[in-house]
Amino acid sequence: MAITLKINGKSETIDAAPGTPLLWVLRDHLGMTGTKFGCGIAQCGACTVHVDGQPTRACITPHDSLEDAEITTIEGVEGGAADAIRKAWVANDVPQCGYCQSGQIMAATALLRDNPTPDDAAIDEAMSGNLCRCATYMSIRRAIKQAASFA
Amino acid sequence: MLMRDLGIIPAQHAGGASDQASPYVNLSRRAFVGGAGLFVLGVALAGCSSYIEPEIDAAAFDLADAGPSPLTEVKGGDATPALWIAIDKDGAVKITCHRSEMGQQVWTSMAQIVADELEADWEKVTIVQAEGHQRYGDQNTDGSRSVRFNFHRLRVAGAAMRQMLVAAAALYWKLPEDQCSAKGGLVSNTQNEETLSYGNLAELAGRLTIPAEADITLKTPKEWRYINAEIPSLTVPRIVKGDSTYGIDVKRPGMVYAVVARPPQLFGRTGSVDDTKTLAVPGVLSTVRLPDAKPPALFQPLGGVAVVARDTWAAIEGRRALVIAWRDGPNAGYDSETYAKQLQATARRSGKVRRSRGDVGSALASAKTRVTAEYYAPHLNQSPMEPPSATAEWDGDRLECWACVQDPQSTRDTLAEALGIDKENIKVTPTWLGGAFGRKSKPDFVIEAALIAREVGKPVKVTWTREDDIQHGYYHSVSAQYCEAGLDEDGTCTAWLHRTVFPPISSTFDNSVDEPSDGEMGMGATDVPFAAPNLRVESGDATGHLRIGWLRSVANIYHAFAVQSFAAELAHAAGRDQKDYLLELIGPPRKIDPAAEGATYGNYGAELEEYPIDTGRLRRVVEKAAELANWGRKLPAGRGLGIAVHRSFLSYIATVVEVAVGKDGAISIPGVWLAVDAGTVINPRHVRAQMEGGTIYGLSNALYGAITAKNGAVVQDNFPSWRLLRMEEAPRDFKVAIIPSDAPPGGVGEPATPPAAPALANAIFAATGHRLRTLPLIGAESSKLKLPAKQTT
Numbered sequence: 026m027a028i029t030l031k032i033n034g035k036s037e038t039i040d041a042a043p044g045t046p047l048l049w050v051l052r053d054h055l056g057m058t059g060t061k062f063g064c065g066i067a068q069c070g071a072c073t074v075h076v077d078g079q080p081t082r083a084c085i086t087p088h089d090s091l092e093d094a095e096i097t098t099i100e101g102v103e104g105g106a107a108d109a110i111r112k113a114w115v116a117n118d119v120p121q122c123g124y125c126q127s128g129q130i131m132a133a134t135a136l137l138r139d140n141p142t143p144d145d146a147a148i149d150e151a152m153s154g155n156l157c158r159c160a161t162y163m164s165i166r167r168a169i170k171q172a173a174s175f176a
Numbered sequence: 177m178l179m180r181d182l183g184i185i186p187a188q189h190a191g192g193a194s195d196q197a198s199p200y201v202n203l204s205r206r207a208f209v210g211g212a213g214l215f216v217l218g219v220a221l222a223g224c225s226s227y228i229e230p231e232i233d234a235a236a237f238d239l240a241d242a243g244p245s246p247l248t249e250v251k252g253g254d255a256t257p258a259l260w261i262a263i264d265k266d267g268a269v270k271i272t273c274h275r276s277e278m279g280q281q282v283w284t285s286m287a288q289i290v291a292d293e294l295e296a297d298w299e300k301v302t303i304v305q306a307e308g309h310q311r312y313g314d315q316n317t318d319g320s321r322s323v324r325f326n327f328h329r330l331r332v333a334g335a336a337m338r339q340m341l342v343a344a345a346a347l348y349w350k351l352p353e354d355q356c357s358a359k360g361g362l363v364s365n366t367q368n369e370e371t372l373s374y375g376n377l378a379e380l381a382g383r384l385t386i387p388a389e390a391d392i393t394l395k396t397p398k399e400w401r402y403i404n405a406e407i408p409s410l411t412v413p414r415i416v417k418g419d420s421t422y423g424i425d426v427k428r429p430g431m432v433y434a435v436v437a438r439p440p441q442l443f444g445r446t447g448s449v450d451d452t453k454t455l456a457v458p459g460v461l462s463t464v465r466l467p468d469a470k471p472p473a474l475f476q477p478l479g480g481v482a483v484v485a486r487d488t489w490a491a492i493e494g495r496r497a498l499v500i501a502w503r504d505g506p507n508a509g510y511d512s513e514t515y516a517k518q519l520q521a522t523a524r525r526s527g528k529v530r531r532s533r534g535d536v537g538s539a540l541a542s543a544k545t546r547v548t549a550e551y552y553a554p555h556l557n558q559s560p561m562e563p564p565s566a567t568a569e570w571d572g573d574r575l576e577c578w579a580c581v582q583d584p585q586s587t588r589d590t591l592a593e594a595l596g597i598d599k600e601n602i603k604v605t606p607t608w609l610g611g612a613f614g615r616k617s618k619p620d621f622v623i624e625a626a627l628i629a630r631e632v633g634k635p636v637k638v639t640w641t642r643e644d645d646i647q648h649g650y651y652h653s654v655s656a657q658y659c660e661a662g663l664d665e666d667g668t669c670t671a672w673l674h675r676t677v678f679p680p681i682s683s684t685f686d687n688s689v690d691e692p693s694d695g696e697m698g699m700g701a702t703d704v705p706f707a708a709p710n711l712r713v714e715s716g717d718a719t720g721h722l723r724i725g726w727l728r729s730v731a732n733i734y735h736a737f738a739v740q741s742f743a744a745e746l747a748h749a750a751g752r753d754q755k756d757y758l759l760e761l762i763g764p765p766r767k768i769d770p771a772a773e774g775a776t777y778g779n780y781g782a783e784l785e786e787y788p789i790d791t792g793r794l795r796r797v798v799e800k801a802a803e804l805a806n807w808g809r810k811l812p813a814g815r816g817l818g819i820a821v822h823r824s825f826l827s828y829i830a831t832v833v834e835v836a837v838g839k840d841g842a843i844s845i846p847g848v849w850l851a852v853d854a855g856t857v858i859n860p861r862h863v864r865a866q867m868e869g870g871t872i873y874g875l876s877n878a879l880y881g882a883i884t885a886k887n888g889a890v891v892q893d894n895f896p897s898w899r900l901l902r903m904e905e906a907p908r909d910f911k912v913a914i915i916p917s918d919a920p921p922g923g924v925g926e927p928a929t930p931p932a933a934p935a936l937a938n939a940i941f942a943a944t945g946h947r948l949r950t951l952p953l954i955g956a957e958s959s960k961l962k963l964p965a966k967q968t969t
Contacts, residue, residue, distance in 0.1 A: 041459075041487065041489075042457075042458035042459050042489070042490060042493075043458075045487065045489045045490075046489060048489075049487050049488050049489035050487075052425075052488070053433060053486075053487035053488055053489070054487060056427055058418075058421075058424075058425035058427075059417075059418020059419070059420075060418070061422075061424070061561070061562070061610070062424060062488075062563070062639070063561050063562075063563075063642065064642040064894055064895050065492075065641055065642060065894075066642075066894055066895075066896075068894060068895040068896060069561065069642075069895055071561060098418065099417070099418030100417070100418045100419075111416045111417075114412065114415075114416045115408070115412055115413055115416060118281075118408060118409045118412050118861050118865070119412070120279070120409075120411070120412050120415045120416070121279030121280070121281070121611075121865055121869055122278055122279030122560070122561070122562070122608070122609060122610050122611040122612075123279065123411060123412070123415035123420055123608070123610070124422060124560070124561040124562045124610025124611060125561045125610075126415050126416065127415075127418050130416060145908055148903070149903050149904035150904070152903040152904075153902045153903045153904040154902075155903065156561065156895065156900050156902060157561065157903075158559055158560055158561045158611050158613070158873070158900060159279050159561075159611060159865075159869045160868060160869040160871075160872030160873060160876070160901070160906065161865070161868075161869070162872065162902075162903045162906035163868050163906060163907070163910045164865070164868070165903065166903075166906075166908075
């Protein structure tokens, strides 16, 4: 049965099987492939989106549990924190292959929004759910601190 | 122009250079110049406001036939400008990248090389991803060699195009060419302030004769503006917006989605299949039985049953509902615990001599001290964050595939064989790769997509889940090594014996092969740079039971772990400082030729004359890394520094790791200091990123990495059981020193990985007195650290 989701401020009608995770609705039904598949069990963070502003793993979140929620993806995240993070990501050439970086940016944006001057410990705590096999971790730390200085 | 549309990949982009097909098909002698784009003239130049650039009418020039390209066979391959560069009328410079972008920033580095010699305006440079085609020469993006293979020819291509643009301006102005000069996308008349833009000149330039290599003047390193410069990445601005197309992101009209249930064992077979429940899962469309795989493994799919659905989730759910009776194959008995004992027993016996100097036997017999050690390292999985994924479209005659492949040419060849069609009817375009590390040089997943697409008659995307990636890979080989050395009264090493045993990668291509290849032996064993007067390197045979494949830095990983750990063990036995003793083992600056001592040594395909094994460069990185780490400083209890040095992929890297070991045995890594000599560097940002990334890749594998098999099947399945290093474990302090060098470029993608594990093990020893010789270090091994610290060898 079709339901309506609010994604990046836009209403989208979804006709997917009940229980289908948001990740596959975004990617396969809506063609929004910025949100990535990495593990399917909420262990890598590649699929991180914001649900009502909170970083959420789209790979284990049934889309039909989100009817009243505001969903934000990498394609739509905006605001001061997102701008500062993107700017710092570009200035530091943070991504290597870039595949995990949608999730990294969604996690970092929420961190910076809630804590404008995160230290190493705060960064590690907020970001340790996001794996990066290219190991851009050191660059991410540098960039989050630089983003904090932009704000 | 980029694959900027997130939707369907536009054909002209997906096809790479195919929008410029005619000059390639006819192998035009002329540099190709694109015709599209808005042509804007009348740009007033700063300081010359009265000057209006005239529009050049190329057709007005009566030119003779340009003749064949003299640049088809320069060092590295075809440097014909048309193959690499297209300049639109509006000045847009499109550079074709024939290598796969997988995070090493090859789009940016290839563009830097071409644009520098071309004297292009960097702001106008965009990349066209090449499809797989032999016209580009080698496209196999592995072995850390994109820059090494292409540095010269891309410079030649850029310079040739620049000279043709200058010649076109000279022709237009009726001036001698030496009164015209090219810079930043413009040719200037040096006699006045007039300029002609590249876009304006391009069509005329494209009709001129391509200069011969002898007539091409490359810029001197001092004249470089983009080479060896911190040029920002061409991919990052898109990545931060989520505007990027990886293999898993490809979309085609009418596309369906598939996952595959594969036999748990290599060469296991599919017995009875009951798909009743699968077909009842909402969204599932059909199942497709794939042919069983037969030895040798090659790049063929593993067989099993594909589930095709209207989205990936339905396919995954449908697969869960399959009832399949798997039949045991020849590897059903493979058990990692048993196999380790077998490898270790082989390592203790004499093996085949692969390099020898002096007389190790008598030197050991007469040594004052003999030291022995055994090392073990398990299988590893590459685990790029993007699992393998491919999309195939079959129209009855022609096949088109888009996939995250490191080598589109071998992909195309393998598809042709698997489908029994001519490769001229197959087009393969690499997408961006969400990491690769060697996994995506094997196109088995693309063959799956093609077989399923042919069966269902629709475009099909095959996605590997993380479990698929971990359990059905091409694994880094498991290894056991035996080291023995003799020291004299002064602690000087007089005899070095290193024996290495591992199932070779060749077993994947011929299952009767169980002898390590010269290539694998030349990755850290037969090229050992130590000066001991007596030295012998041996190998032992081992049979493969999983698909064995390349993983970032390959055999260098276990060889460097043994050699550099053992070096530190000898330092301890001699009562000497690790770093000082390492330099003594290396000996004085000199050049080493392993072939002079009986090795069949390939030197990564390069001539030793051009890329020697230079112990002077090895010593320099050791000294630099030690300086960077403030080697010798006093550390609190439970902390230690370890050092390791290794030459691989023609680059030299020394790594110092600091560890802190808690009372509970927990290991953390506060700092890493690394020095690299990679010869000529295209972009220091890329080098630093690869040094950080390659090191952490090595540390992650060393701490946690173990793929094990039971009853022939891989035990680990997802990130909890196959653990990777996370942000909170990454060193807070990580410094990289790049040694300035005008030597030819070496590799940077892989060589930071090998020294990481031994530097870590040496640091743990320095901190605790416990020598860990089995990887991974966390688990059974690290439990030793909870014991009261004591000094052992």
